[in-house]
């Protein structure tokens with residue numbers, strides 16, 4: 365029985381979908397989707413070459429819900445409490461990544477950066 369459960373954990377695959385969001389002065393681009401197994405960390409990346417003075421905001425939208433704010437950052441890295449991970453903003457501020465350290469099935473969602 366234990367073996368079966370472990371096997372099912374391993375087979376559980378998360379699908380994370382991303383959307384490009386155009387905000388006032390900044391066009392952002394993200395890959396359309398990525399998948400990982402439960403517990404296997406993943407970087408969700410976002411390119412925003414023309415965001416200037418603004419913070420980078422990350423949101424996620426769980427199925428059937430509205431978008432919820434996760435974190436904002438200007439430069440460098442910052443801890444994200446829920447979902448556990450970190451956000452990294454490149455030193456030239458042209459891209460950022462949301463690192464989900466231990467994704468669970470409940471983290472399958474649409475992730476936005478803006």
Ligand SMILES: *[C@@H]1O[C@H](CO)[C@@H](O)[C@H](O)[C@H]1NC(C)=O
Nearest residue numbers: 405406407452453460461463
């Ligand atoms: C995730 O992305 C950040 C920023 O690009 C990078 O520093 C980090 O090493 C990446 N982590 C993995 C495991 O790829």
